[in-house]
Amino acid sequence: MSNSSSSRSPAAPAAPTVIVVDDDEQLREALSSLFRSVGLRVELYGSAAELLAAKPPAVPRCLVLDIRLPGVSGLDFQSQIATSPMNMPIIFMTGHGDIPMTVRAMKAGAVDFLTKPFRDQDMLDAVATALENDRKQSEADKASTDIRALYQSLTAREKEVMSLVTSGLMNKQVAAQINLSEITVKIHRGHVMRKMNAKSLADLVRMAETLGLGITKA
Amino acid sequence: MSNSSSSRSPAAPAAPTVIVVDDDEQLREALSSLFRSVGLRVELYGSAAELLAAKPPAVPRCLVLDIRLPGVSGLDFQSQIATSPMNMPIIFMTGHGDIPMTVRAMKAGAVDFLTKPFRDQDMLDAVATALENDRKQSEADKASTDIRALYQSLTAREKEVMSLVTSGLMNKQVAAQINLSEITVKIHRGHVMRKMNAKSLADLVRMAETLGLGITKA
DNA sequence: CAACGGAATATACCAAGGTATGAAGGCGGG
DNA sequence: CCCGCCTTCATACCTTGGTATATTCCGTTG
Numbered sequence: 418m419s420n421s422s423s424s425r426s427p428a429a430p431a432a433p434t435v436i437v438v439d440d441d442e443q444l445r446e447a448l449s450s451l452f453r454s455v456g457l458r459v460e461l462y463g464s465a466a467e468l469l470a471a472k473p474p475a476v477p478r479c480l481v482l483d484i485r486l487p488g489v490s491g492l493d494f495q496s497q498i499a500t501s502p503m504n505m506p507i508i509f510m511t512g513h514g515d516i517p518m519t520v521r522a523m524k525a526g527a528v529d530f531l532t533k534p535f536r537d538q539d540m541l542d543a544v545a546t547a548l549e550n551d552r553k554q555s556e557a558d559k560a561s562t563d564i565r566a567l568y569q570s571l572t573a574r575e576k577e578v579m580s581l582v583t584s585g586l587m588n589k590q591v592a593a594q595i596n597l598s599e600i601t602v603k604i605h606r607g608h609v610m611r612k613m614n615a616k617s618l619a620d621l622v623r624m625a626e627t628l629g630l631g632i633t634k635a
Numbered sequence: 636m637s638n639s640s641s642s643r644s645p646a647a648p649a650a651p652t653v654i655v656v657d658d659d660e661q662l663r664e665a666l667s668s669l670f671r672s673v674g675l676r677v678e679l680y681g682s683a684a685e686l687l688a689a690k691p692p693a694v695p696r697c698l699v700l701d702i703r704l705p706g707v708s709g710l711d712f713q714s715q716i717a718t719s720p721m722n723m724p725i726i727f728m729t730g731h732g733d734i735p736m737t738v739r740a741m742k743a744g745a746v747d748f749l750t751k752p753f754r755d756q757d758m759l760d761a762v763a764t765a766l767e768n769d770r771k772q773s774e775a776d777k778a779s780t781d782i783r784a785l786y787q788s789l790t791a792r793e794k795e796v797m798s799l800v801t802s803g804l805m806n807k808q809v810a811a812q813i814n815l816s817e818i819t820v821k822i823h824r825g826h827v828m829r830k831m832n833a834k835s836l837a838d839l840v841r842m843a844e845t846l847g848l849g850i851t852k853a
Numbered sequence: 854c855a856a857c858g859g860a861a862t863a864t865a866c867c868a869a870g871g872t873a874t875g876a877a878g879g880c881g882g883g
Numbered sequence: 884c885c886c887g888c889c890t891t892c893a894t895a896c897c898t899t900g901g902t903a904t905a906t907t908c909c910g911t912t913g
Contacts, residue, residue, distance in 0.1 A: 523742070601891055792861095817899095825902070
């Protein structure tokens with residue numbers, strides 16, 4: 418069992434994937450072999466539309482994209498993807514780019530912007546950075562999403578109590594604030610702790626921070 | 636002309652300042668009048684060295700800088716300033732820039748990278764963004780610095796107790812962890828609350844977050 | 854050396870947090 | 884209509900947090 422061929426283990430980290438979108442098939446193939454040579458998975462597409470039609474791979478992944486694409490431009494595609502669930506780090510390539518284009522891409526969060534011809538190592542460095550960013554991002558997203566799900570399982574009152582408690586008020590102060598008896602606040606508070614799966618008040622405060630609670634009504 | 640010369644009010648928000656560094660005097664003057672026309676303070680320098688010799692103005696402020704400067708390059712100056720106490724947002728200008736230069740500047744956090752000739756409005760927009768960034772940044776810095784100062788006033792034991800308490804442990808658990816009696820932990824804890832000026836445990840937890848406590852020894 | 858502050862501990866007391874049991878009213882869905 | 888859920892509150896009891904007072908030990912500094 419020195420793991421070789423069959424890798425259907427559920428806890429497998431899933432090989433990092435690079436998605437290449439370029440209308441030049443030769444370049445696609447060259448990039449594909451470059452990336453595979455360092456152990457990365459690769460998906461190739463000739464246009465943005467093809468990519469959108471496909472199912473996005475598991476994280477970590479990133480996009481390597483020519484700024485000039487058939488159909489939408491690379492920059493437009495960047496803004497499009499940024500607000501979609503398959504948001505991922507982007508590395509641009511260009512043959513005839515200009516500075517304003519570069520600035521726009523970088524402002525919108527591109528990891529790098531390489532001019533053709535580029536050195537293989539520059540591309541690999543950019544991809545490594547992008548994949549690491551994606552890993553971190555999806556990790557943070559998951560934590561945030563999980564907490565948000567728990568939070569949504571709270572009733573309106575419970576959310577209210579959680580907000581006040583995590584802002585540092587004592588039970589009696591919370592009670593006065595929302596016109597309840599202290600004992601009722603304690604009950605809600607207990608429910609909040611259980612439902613949020615918080616093992617301590619410190620825990621709950623950190624969750625409230627992640628949720629952005631308390632900033633809301635300032 | 637209601638308020639012109641004498642503005643020595645202590646709580647004054649201090650006019651936002653744009654610092655221009657360019658070896659072309661004509662351009663300096665043009666930018667100066669542009670910025671003053673929208674009510675901004677301006678400081679003009681012919682080189683990076685001149686700026687470094689001067690006393691940096693109060694926030695909010697930002698730097699407008701030609702990429703090609705006498706002496707150090709704009710990019711080198713950027714890395715230099717980034718780690719210095721007078722760190723501030725930078726907007727680059729260039730007559731003969733290229734894409735790799737642009738990418739490097741943007742990766743290093745430049746707010747914008749304008750090619751000469753640029754439209755006045757583009758410059759003003761960039762400056763407005765930069766000043767807003769600087770305001771936010773210095774606000775966050777100040778909060779963090781204040782908390783760090785309070786934290787440094789704690790004794791070694793108190794720091795230890797603060798770390799464990801904000802990680803969610805009960806007094807008795809803290810006591811067991813560092814081999815103390817519970818009563819002693821309570822005393823240290825009380826000292827921590829007073830010294831850190833925390834009005835509640837929630838407060839203290841948030842401060843610990845700002846300090847990056849608990850991540851340290853995982 | 855003496856004084857001082859940090860650290861540790863104990864006893865005692867009070868305030869606050871937390872849970873269990875019981876009970877009551879409102880409101881929506883089967 | 885009845886059941887379940889949310890909400891509210893009370894009494895009782897126990898745990899935990901927080902403070903005060905007092906004592907001891909240690910190391911540094913005037």
